[in-house]
Amino acid sequence: MTRTAVLGAGSWGTTFAKVLADAGCDVHLFARRPELAKAITEDGENRDYLPGVRLPDAVRATADAAEALLGVDVVVLAVPSQSLRHNLTEWRALLPGDATLLSLMKGIELGTTKRMSEVVCEVTGAGSDRVAALSGPNLAREIAAEQPAATVIACTDADRAAALQAACHTGYFRPYTNPDLIGCELGGAVKNVIALACGIAAGLGFGDNTRASLITRGLAETARLGAALGAEPATFAGLAGLGDLVATCSSPLSRNRTFGEKLGQGLSVEQVQRSTRQTAEGVKSCRSVLDLARAHGVDVPITEAVVRVCHEGESAARMVREIMSREAKPE
Ligand SMILES: NC(=O)C1=CN([C@@H]2O[C@H](COP(=O)(O)OP(=O)(O)OC[C@H]3O[C@@H](n4cnc5c(N)ncnc54)[C@H](O)[C@@H]3O)[C@@H](O)[C@H]2O)C=CC1
Numbered sequence: 001m002t003r004t005a006v007l008g009a010g011s012w013g014t015t016f017a018k019v020l021a022d023a024g025c026d027v028h029l030f031a032r033r034p035e036l037a038k039a040i041t042e043d044g045e046n047r048d049y050l051p052g053v054r055l056p057d058a059v060r061a062t063a064d065a066a067e068a069l070l071g072v073d074v075v076v077l078a079v080p081s082q083s084l085r086h087n088l089t090e091w092r093a094l095l096p097g098d099a100t101l102l103s104l105m106k107g108i109e110l111g112t113t114k115r116m117s118e119v120v121c122e123v124t125g126a127g128s129d130r131v132a133a134l135s136g137p138n139l140a141r142e143i144a145a146e147q148p149a150a151t152v153i154a155c156t157d158a159d160r161a162a163a164l165q166a167a168c169h170t171g172y173f174r175p176y177t178n179p180d181l182i183g184c185e186l187g188g189a190v191k192n193v194i195a196l197a198c199g200i201a202a203g204l205g206f207g208d209n210t211r212a213s214l215i216t217r218g219l220a221e222t223a224r225l226g227a228a229l230g231a232e233p234a235t236f237a238g239l240a241g242l243g244d245l246v247a248t249c250s251s252p253l254s255r256n257r258t259f260g261e262k263l264g265q266g267l268s269v270e271q272v273q274r275s276t277r278q279t280a281e282g283v284k285s286c287r288s289v290l291d292l293a294r295a296h297g298v299d300v301p302i303t304e305a306v307v308r309v310c311h312e313g314e315s316a317a318r319m320v321r322e323i324m325s326r327e328a329k330p331e
């Protein structure tokens, strides 16, 4: 039996703990707050992040990271991207020597422009073949309700990828493997930024043509950046590219899309932030994606526009006018 620890008991960490348990793994779920860990263990439910979802008995919650990590084969990282470095620094001495480190996060680190697997390697000293990322159209609420979905496990080590695939394969969750870690992580991070743009458009009252245009041109800018970073082009046509982009840009369950919708309706970033405790990664990662693109001389106009709205005080209406008035060019 695969022994796993999921570090981060938010909506995706908790949902993925259920997936692992349903696939037959032993699961320790680490929550920062002892009272939440206790409530999850006693009630079999994470009322703060996943109310109404019954967790399997094989999920045991703890607020003690050492207890969660003792003797595990797989360590799953499910905290907000911008806090990963800090969290990992506290946990690194507790990580078992050969455990596979699996990132569920979809973001790019501010300041360093590093992907999450790069942060993991840097902080833990693990070789890149020990680090994997899981990414795809995986809205937590739908997976928790056992609605069928597929995903991608990206790892340069094919044996580790296959072991992870087996560890989380259930009747409702179907993982594929892909050696392209760069493309999969990039797809997951940039789609949050494009989902913000789609939300903004929806909040302004625009319909499906606008959304489809943003999705398609958003995919084009993701693929351009991916090419500059050495990603495999086919990845962006797959689950971690187009698949996740379509799900996130279309779903009212997406925190990023919802965040953008409120901006489009006229709320400020601070007002929206006050109204939710959950992570909308794109709000911060839009800046690091833009920095990354600029460092590689790649044009990312939708990301630039989202940065202007989220961080430079530009109105949503003006953002649309600016995107539409860009120089005309071939597709
Ligand atoms: N929720 C979803 O549907 C999906 C989320 N993801 C990704 O998974 C990652 C985690 O997301 P969620 O679990 O949804 O987030 P969440 O906001 O629901 O939970 C975040 C968790 O991290 C913990 N945490 C640790 N250090 C923290 C800090 N310094 N500040 C704030 N929280 C801290 C929180 O206590 C909480 O348990 C994100 O990168 C997200 O993009 C990926 C696929 C699906």
Ligand SMILES: O=C(CO)COP(=O)(O)O
Pocket: 106, 136, 137, 138, 139, 140, 192, 195, 244, 247, 248, 253, 254, 255, 256, 257, 279, 280, 281
């Ligand atoms: O990554 C996700 C779906 O694949 C979740 O998207 P949000 O973080 O926008 O809710």
